[in-house]
Amino acid sequence: MAHVPDLDVFRYHNGPFEPKNWAVPLRAVGWLEHPQSFTTGNVTSSVISKLKGMVEQTRLAYSQYTFRGGKSCSFCLFAGLSDPGPIWSQENIFVPGTGVVYVAPGGIVHYVEAHSYLPPREFVEAVLRCPDCRSNEYRTALCVANGGIKPPMETHEEFSLRFHEQAAAAILARERRKG
Ligand SMILES: [Zn+2]
Numbered sequence: 001m002a003h004v005p006d007l008d009v010f011r012y013h014n015g016p017f018e019p020k021n022w023a024v025p026l027r028a029v030g031w032l033e034h035p036q037s038f039t040t041g042n043v044t045s046s047v048i049s050k051l052k053g054m055v056e057q058t059r060l061a062y063s064q065y066t067f068r069g070g071k072s073c074s075f076c077l078f079a080g081l082s083d084p085g086p087i088w089s090q091e092n093i094f095v096p097g098t099g100v101v102y103v104a105p106g107g108i109v110h111y112v113e114a115h116s117y118l119p120p121r122e123f124v125e126a127v128l129r130c131p132d133c134r135s136n137e138y139r140t141a142l143c144v145a146n147g148g149i150k151p152p153m154e155t156h157e158e159f160s161l162r163f164h165e166q167a168a169a170a171i172l173a174r175e176r177r178k179g
Contacts, residue, residue: 003033006120010103016065016094017103021152024145025100029123030108034074038111041118048112050127051093055106057133059091064159066091071107075115093133094153096145097126 004010009019010028019026032038059066067090076082091106102123111117119127131137142151154162 003036004028004031005036006030006038006123016151016153017092018152022101023147023149027097027100027102028104029095029102029119030104030111030117032075032107032111032115032117034078038115039118039120040116042116043112043118043124047124047127048109050130051109051112054093054095054127054130054133055091055109058093058106061134061155062091062153063156065153071105073107073110073114075111094142094151095123095126095130096138096141097122099145099147101142101145101151102126 006029007027010017010026010031011019015021017026071090093104093106093108095102095104100122104119104123108117108119112119129141131141139151139155142153143149
């Protein structure tokens, strides 16, 4: 994952990671990579625990949007520190803002805790306002942030259902061809 400057429009992947799938700007926060510099400062413990909670909730409700493979912290590696290990995650959180949606890597928790990273104020405020990522309120908040248009994100349940329906349709089509 390359470094993306804070509040730049995110361009990386497909689905909810694709800016054109949103009606409002999808802005990156916390996509840090050594040796790019970043803003440092104090983040309250309530913000840190909220971010941790959101990462965990997203892992449970939207696991299909987790990037595969391990990710090391390039700042720790450069400093010769041990790999942050299990606290590092590959979940990505989507945070509804005002006419904007933010996408942050789960590793933002580590950057804040271990490297005193200070995310942009507008993002921190949006994090504090964000409902539980497993809730309908969260879906609604994303929809409102997206100008009233359904966000391009499926819950893990919707994703599995669609996946199984497609698999069943493929099996039926194959059976029919045989018959
Ligand atoms: Zn680190």
